[in-house]
Amino acid sequence: MSSMFITIISFIIIFTVVVVAHEFGHFLIARQNGIKVNEFAIGMGPVIFKKMIRGTRFVIRLLPIGGACMFEGEDGKYEDEEDKETPEIAKEGSFNAAPVWGRIATVLAGPIFNILLAYVLSLFLCWFCGSDIPVLKDVTEGYPAEAAGMQAGDLIIQIDHQKIHLWREISVLSYISDGSPIAVTYEREGQQYETMITPVYSAEADRFYYGFIGSGQFIACDNLSVFKYSWYEVRYWLLSTVQSLGYMIQGRASAEDIAGPVGVATVIEDTVEQTVDEGAFTVILNMVNIAVLLSVNLGVLNLLPVPALDGGRLVFLLIEAVRGKRVPPEKEGLVHMVGFVLLMLLMVFVLYNDIMRIIG
Numbered sequence: 343m344s345s346m347f348i349t350i351i352s353f354i355i356i357f358t359v360v361v362v363a364h365e366f367g368h369f370l371i372a373r374q375n376g377i378k379v380n381e382f383a384i385g386m387g388p389v390i391f392k393k394m395i396r397g398t399r400f401v402i403r404l405l406p407i408g409g410a411c412m413f414e415g416e417d418g419k420y421e422d423e424e425d426k427e428t429p430e431i432a433k434e435g436s437f438n439a440a441p442v443w444g445r446i447a448t449v450l451a452g453p454i455f456n457i458l459l460a461y462v463l464s465l466f467l468c469w470f471c472g473s474d475i476p477v478l479k480d481v482t483e484g485y486p487a488e489a490a491g492m493q494a495g496d497l498i499i500q501i502d503h504q505k506i507h508l509w510r511e512i513s514v515l516s517y518i519s520d521g522s523p524i525a526v527t528y529e530r531e532g533q534q535y536e537t538m539i540t541p542v543y544s545a546e547a548d549r550f551y552y553g554f555i556g557s558g559q560f561i562a563c564d565n566l567s568v569f570k571y572s573w574y575e576v577r578y579w580l581l582s583t584v585q586s587l588g589y590m591i592q593g594r595a596s597a598e599d600i601a602g603p604v605g606v607a608t609v610i611e612d613t614v615e616q617t618v619d620e621g622a623f624t625v626i627l628n629m630v631n632i633a634v635l636l637s638v639n640l641g642v643l644n645l646l647p648v649p650a651l652d653g654g655r656l657v658f659l660l661i662e663a664v665r666g667k668r669v670p671p672e673k674e675g676l677v678h679m680v681g682f683v684l685l686m687l688l689m690v691f692v693l694y695n696d697i698m699r700i701i702g
Contacts, residue, residue: 349611361409367455368411375444378414378435413437456641460634464572472560473571474509485553490537500527507574519550579638649681
């Protein structure tokens with residue numbers, strides 16, 4: 343079986359699973375709140391499969407990217423054209439007829455289900471792979487960690503106000519460091535110590551370093567500890583995503599740091615090529631790891647207060663909950679339409695960036 347075929351299949355499965363989890367969250371909580379779901383769609387482009395089940399059209403489209411859960415009455419769309427003439431509050435089963443907190447729960451459910459999916463997949467990963475622990479193998483000579491008296495075998499517990507559970511958390515904090523001094527709490531032979539470290543800038547790497555050298559030590563999670571370390575895994579990706587967004591907002595990231603579906607496909611292809619000789623199970627573990635990353639990213643990014651995203655809809659719903667009445671639908675619809683156009687332009691830019699990265 344060629345690596346290209348494995349890449350294509352992996353890409354389709356990963357995106358489908360992540361999107362289905364998101365849309366199923368919307369679907370399930372909408373049903374619980376009496377909201378009719380007109381269409382549950384996976385993918386984009388031409389329809390390749392559709393089936394009506396209990397009042398909902400289940401649709402699969404050609405391109406396994408994205409999806410939609412279309413509610414009755416959302417954005418003024420109704421299955422029955424005559425319903426447009428009915429006062430909103432009387433439109434049984436419509437999105438806007440549901441209580442505002444029911445609508446908030448419905449919109450929140452998509453991102454939350456992505457986090458739940460990431461946790462379930464992390465159980466699988468941690469059980470078979472264990473988890474990396476934040477123990478120093480050594481410190482770099484002449485760097486701040488050595489000057490602060492830290493040494494091999496130290497277990498890092500906290501950096502500033504962030505508890506540390508995985509070595510990768512330290513790596514991310516080091517990568518996004520702006521050079522500010524950090525407070526480090528670590529454990530040595532059962533005793534806790536605190537010290538301050540001021541990262542050193544490397545012009546060659548264009549980033550700051552603490553001087554920590556990771557041990558590559560892993561703890562086995564083939565027992566009840568798997569539940570704890572699976573949460574640490576999801577927490578790591580949540581924090582990394584939020585911290586990376588902050589890194590971008592500060593203008594410290596370039597277009598090269600942004601990737602879309604094509605970029606993800608490239609990562610999958612590279613991963614397959616590097617691990618295919620180690621056996622099918624190793625490939626599967628790596629694909630599950632990518633799925634965890636994508637699921638958390640989709641959940642977090644959808645909560646951004648951007649029009650047309652779940653976060654943008656939540657802003658309007660929270661305003662309604664506070665003031666006791668809706669923002670005029672035509673105004674909200676206009677905001678979401680503008681947001682959707684901007685998102686499409688961003689997708690075009692990201693696609694162009696991905697292609698240029700490949701051919702460059």
